[in-house]
Amino acid sequence: MxxxxxxxxxxxxxxxxxxxxxxxxxxxxxxxxxxxxxxxxxxxxxxxxxxxxxxxxxxxxxxxxxxxxxxxxxxxxxxxxxxxxxxxxxxxxxxxxxxxxxxxxxxxxxxxxxxGPAALDPGTVESKRYGLTDQLDDLADAGDAVERLVIAGGVLRDAADLLCDHHRAWVGGGKWLPRRLLAADRELGATLLDGYRQLCETGSAEPLAAAARRVLELVGGPLSEGYRRTWTGVIQRLV
Known part of the structure; x- marks a missing residue:
């Protein structure tokens, strides 16, 4: 070739x-x-x-x-x-x-x-913590198998993003998400990926949720009550 x-x-x-x-x-x-x-x-x-x-x-x-x-x-x-x-x-x-x-x-x-990449600003990290916390709540409540899979994909993506930022490591999409995630943190990255695999194969959400909660603890913990973001005149994504 x-x-x-x-x-x-x-x-x-x-x-x-x-x-x-x-x-x-x-x-x-x-x-x-x-x-x-x-x-x-x-x-x-x-x-x-x-x-x-x-x-x-x-x-x-x-x-x-x-x-x-x-x-x-x-x-x-x-x-x-x-x-x-x-x-x-x-x-x-x-x-x-x-x-x-x-x-x-x-x-x-x-x-x-x-x-390495510049660290995310604190406000962005806060918004991502809030978004991941919200998705974990949705994952726990999801009764529909297809909805659970879709939510799980978001949990994996956002947990990977926060974990890579914690280590000042590069992020990736598609096939590069697992590669960059493992490069950033081989142990916790592998745990996240294995939790996602288990959910896809068995429907069990807890291994992925547990790994994502570990990521949240590294970056300030879950965030729900008390979260507030001031309107700046521009529509902003939470995650």
């Missing part, structure tokens, strides 16, 4: 300033159906875009940016506490780097990953 990625780059981006192969292929976890994730640095004045193409029968996700656009994405990913593009440049396989731009971006990405 690496050779296939090189052929795609030669075909689609002969003038690229840097190309990084990321994702499962670079990590050695690729399967027969895995796609190719390619971060491509192009010259200033070029178009920045994301595109999905099929090359030699395999899907490829192309993340194409000028350096200015990539700097904006780096900043946005830091703000979102996900560091998606930083992870691609820091951990991927550098396929093209004729002038050293890729190596320089890798060093920057590595430094930002080491630094």
């Amino acid at each position: 690496i050779d296939q990625a090189r052929r795609l780059v030669a075909d689609h981006f002969p003038d690229a300033l840097a190309v990084v192969l990321a994702g499962s292929t670079a990590a050695g976890r690729a399967t027969a159906t895995s796609d190719l994730d390619l971060a491509v640095l192009v010259a200033d004045g070029s178009e920045s875009y994301r595109e999905t193409v099929r090359f030699e029968g395999r899907l490829a996700e192309l993340f194409v940016h000028t350096e200015a656009a990539l700097a904006e994405l780096f900043a946005a990913d830091l703000g979102a506490r996900r560091a998606t593009m930083q992870s691609m440049y820091a951990t991927g396989l550098l396929l093209v780097d004729p002038h050293g731009a890729g190596a320089r971006l890798r060093r920057r990405a590595e430094a930002e990953l080491r630094q």
Whole structure:
């Protein structure tokens, strides 16, 4: 697959300033159906875009940016506490780097990953504590199996978010939620994930609820009575 990625780059981006192969292929976890994730640095004045193409029968996700656009994405990913593009440049396989731009971006990405995300402000943590407490109440009361599964997904997501913030660790969505959660706290993260698995398999909510309550205790405890947020003129999400 690496050779296939090189052929795609030669075909689609002969003038690229840097190309990084990321994702499962670079990590050695690729399967027969895995796609190719390619971060491509192009010259200033070029178009920045994301595109999905099929090359030699395999899907490829192309993340194409000028350096200015990539700097904006780096900043946005830091703000979102996900560091998606930083992870691609820091951990991927550098396929093209004729002038050293890729190596320089890798060093920057590595430094930002080491630094970790900024901590959530206290008001946001308070709102997330309130939201998770409310979802745990809903989970305890849920009699419908489908509603229980939906609520459990929210409990897992919000507990993971609070736990990652507690450790100043990066968050993730989809398949990256469990990966980032385990990287942040292998013991409690695994307990949360196992509780979610048990609920999906048996319907038992208590293991997940117990793990989520442990997370709440780390960040100030459950919050219900006494919670108040002042209206600021902008509609805000609680979680």
